[in-house]
Amino acid sequence: MRFDFKTRYEQDLRLFPHRTDLLGNGALLLCMLAAPLVLPQYFLGELTFLLVYGVAAIGLMLLSGFAGLISLGHAAFMGIGAYAHAILLEAGLPFALSLPLAGLIAGAIGMLLGIPALRMTGLYLAIATLAFSIIVEHVIGKWEGLTQGHGGMQVPEASLAGFDMGDIESFYYTALAILCLVVVGTANLLRSATGRALIALRDSEVAAQALGVNLPYAKAVAFSLSAGITGIAGGLFAHRIGWLEPGSFNVVLSLQLLMMVVVGGLGSLKGALLGVAFLGVLDPAIAILKDYLPSAIGGAAGLQLFLFGLVLVLFVLFEPLGLYGRWLKIKAYFDHFPMYRRATFQRTKTYMQSERYR
Amino acid sequence: MSLLAVENLAIRFGGVRAVDGVSFAVEPGQVYTIIGPNGAGKTTVFNLISRLFDSDNGTVTFDGRDITRERPHRIVRHGIARTFQNLELFDHATVLQNLLLGRHRHRTVKLLDEILFLPRVTRSEVAHREKAEEVIEFLELEAHRDSPVASLPYGVRKVVELGRALCAEPKLLLLDEPASGLNPEETENLAFWIDDMRSDLGLTILMVEHDLTLVNEVSEQVLVMNQGQALAEGSPAEVQKDPAVIAAYLGTDE
Ligand SMILES: Nc1ncnc2c1ncn2[C@@H]1O[C@H](COP(=O)(O)OP(=O)(O)O)[C@@H](O)[C@H]1O
Ligand SMILES: [Mg+2]
Numbered sequence: 001m002r003f004d005f006k007t008r009y010e011q012d013l014r015l016f017p018h019r020t021d022l023l024g025n026g027a028l029l030l031c032m033l034a035a036p037l038v039l040p041q042y043f044l045g046e047l048t049f050l051l052v053y054g055v056a057a058i059g060l061m062l063l064s065g066f067a068g069l070i071s072l073g074h075a076a077f078m079g080i081g082a083y084a085h086a087i088l089l090e091a092g093l094p095f096a097l098s099l100p101l102a103g104l105i106a107g108a109i110g111m112l113l114g115i116p117a118l119r120m121t122g123l124y125l126a127i128a129t130l131a132f133s134i135i136v137e138h139v140i141g142k143w144e145g146l147t148q149g150h151g152g153m154q155v156p157e158a159s160l161a162g163f164d165m166g167d168i169e170s171f172y173y174t175a176l177a178i179l180c181l182v183v184v185g186t187a188n189l190l191r192s193a194t195g196r197a198l199i200a201l202r203d204s205e206v207a208a209q210a211l212g213v214n215l216p217y218a219k220a221v222a223f224s225l226s227a228g229i230t231g232i233a234g235g236l237f238a239h240r241i242g243w244l245e246p247g248s249f250n251v252v253l254s255l256q257l258l259m260m261v262v263v264g265g266l267g268s269l270k271g272a273l274l275g276v277a278f279l280g281v282l283d284p285a286i287a288i289l290k291d292y293l294p295s296a297i298g299g300a301a302g303l304q305l306f307l308f309g310l311v312l313v314l315f316v317l318f319e320p321l322g323l324y325g326r327w328l329k330i331k332a333y334f335d336h337f338p339m340y341r342r343a344t345f346q347r348t349k350t351y352m353q354s355e356r357y358r
Numbered sequence: 359m360s361l362l363a364v365e366n367l368a369i370r371f372g373g374v375r376a377v378d379g380v381s382f383a384v385e386p387g388q389v390y391t392i393i394g395p396n397g398a399g400k401t402t403v404f405n406l407i408s409r410l411f412d413s414d415n416g417t418v419t420f421d422g423r424d425i426t427r428e429r430p431h432r433i434v435r436h437g438i439a440r441t442f443q444n445l446e447l448f449d450h451a452t453v454l455q456n457l458l459l460g461r462h463r464h465r466t467v468k469l470l471d472e473i474l475f476l477p478r479v480t481r482s483e484v485a486h487r488e489k490a491e492e493v494i495e496f497l498e499l500e501a502h503r504d505s506p507v508a509s510l511p512y513g514v515r516k517v518v519e520l521g522r523a524l525c526a527e528p529k530l531l532l533l534d535e536p537a538s539g540l541n542p543e544e545t546e547n548l549a550f551w552i553d554d555m556r557s558d559l560g561l562t563i564l565m566v567e568h569d570l571t572l573v574n575e576v577s578e579q580v581l582v583m584n585q586g587q588a589l590a591e592g593s594p595a596e597v598q599k600d601p602a603v604i605a606a607y608l609g610t611d612e
Contacts, residue, residue: 193465196459202448207442
């Protein structure tokens with residue numbers, strides 16, 4: 001069993017309340033820092049992709065996992081961030097200015113989307129965000145003066161503090177640093193009043209409002225922060241792929257992002273990152289699987305999408321708390337050994353939303 | 359001057375006149391109860407005071423200010439906190455997080471401070487935590503502090519919701535059927551807490567309650583509602599003798 005002895009409230013406010021958390025996260029960070037020394041170029045490149053997805057997944061987790069507002073169109077914010085970043089670099093801005101600006105632009109557009117989305121939840125919101133992403137894809141395709149349309153756009157070379165972003169190692173460390181900043185910033189938000197308000201929004205809007213949470217403001221914050229973070233991920237993504245096309249930011253990407261947060265475990269930052277790691281394994285696994293399947297199935301277009309969808313459905317049905325929820329159960333078993341109760345994670349009956357505040 | 363004055367309040371949902379011209383006034387320090395059969399419009403009165411709906415007619419005055427058209431999230435800043443008949447807790451959060459959400463109206467730090475987690479955020483969080491701990495002690499919730507709300511029995515969840523409202527440090531507390539679903543022992547605790555909230559915390563309480571034993575014990579003024587209208591008002595003993603009230607409860611026409 002594990003016992004916690006706490007003597008001051010500040011102890012509960014720390015980023016890592018337990019020493020084991022600090023050790024575990026420290027060890028992970030060390031491994032990530034050492035990765036370029038041992039990994040071959042190709043794998044390092046793949047790992048960098050995962051770091052970039054990590055940033056985007058944190059952005060989506062904030063909106064969908066904490067505030068409970070499901071978005072099926074987050075690829076659009078990656079697209080906006082990627083194009084904004086590339087266009088600003090083209091215009092001669094340095095990386096250190098252009099990437100945050102790209103985030104701000106995506107965040108501002110996210111806030112605008114948040115306004116009509118204020119009165120929508122659940123399925124309606126998912127459909128509205130999906131429609132939004134399709135519109136964005138079209139606008140990017142048609143606005144040739146700015147984006148060079150469907151012909152595609154070369155992402156300019158860039159450097160940060162003398163390090164060339166075309167160099168995979170420099171870029172890896174840049175992406176890692178940005179991911180760490182984003183994770184810490186989001187974690188900070190979540191352990192203070194605004195973060196709690198977002199969680200409140202997810203569970204009961206009426207109660208949140210009765211306690212003084214300004215719903216439109218809180219939703220606007222959720223949308224713009226989420227879109228801004230995802231936009232920054234888009235800017236990084238642009239460097240990784242080197243060539244931007246409107247189709248790079250389509251529904252498949254949105255679905256992948258959503259899958260990461262759902263599989264990882266809605267409502268947890270660690271879950272977002274676990275979900276990214278899971279995708280990092282699943283994607284190559286599908287590629288390998290294709291070679292072994294009969295060509296009629298293995299070669300079928302949409303196999304990848306089908307398998308993504310399947311995984312998503314299986315998780316929603318059998319482990320709605322995701323990989324992180326599974327991990328918590330295993331951990332609780334050992335922490336409470338030998339007193340673990342199976343019912344610890346069972347929920348008691350709750351009322352249907354509609355009959356609740358009559 | 360009355361703390362809360364409701365005048366001629368009315369709302370209809372489609373053809374249903376849920377609240378139909380109700381007036382009453384709650385004096386500071388009072389425990390004021392609304393009783394009435396199911397569907398009488400009691401919860402709707404609460405929902406109108408807390409601005410979940412726009413009333414069709416009438417005014418609500420609190421502490422001398424007209425709050426009839428106040429924005430919903432500002433109601434608690436005037437000093438009105440509430441609980442819900444069927445519980446509106448943040449199920450995925452812990453008891454402590456729920457209580458800290460009760461502190462939301464007292465937040466002083468800015469969004470950017472929070473993202474950077476500046477020292478002043480730590481200070482304000484500790485201050486909120488101290489207040490929440492006072493409430494935890496008052497309601498004897500120590501054992502449940504870190505439990506997810508969804509895992510708690512119904513009776514405890516009701517107490518958590520009461521605690522969350524207390525964390526807002528309101529002047530007026532609206533309790534919608536606080537004793538429903540509680541066992542006799544829990545109801546007795548509730549009676550003590552209501553007395554203490556009034557005498558020690560200086561709260562005024564407006565509640566909807568069916569348990570007449572509890573009402574007789576803690577409340578000095580009762581309003582009886584039926585079909586959206588006020589039927590009678592007076593002390594618990596007075597209204598229970600009123601023939602119109604008896605008729606309404608037995609379901610006969612007057
Ligand atoms: N949001 C709503 N929409 C439609 N009808 C409602 C709504 N809220 C309450 N009503 C109706 O108003 C009447 C009063 O309900 P309510 O205030 O909940 O009664 P109670 O006195 O039992 O709390 C009922 O007929 C109910 O069906
Ligand atoms: Mg009711």
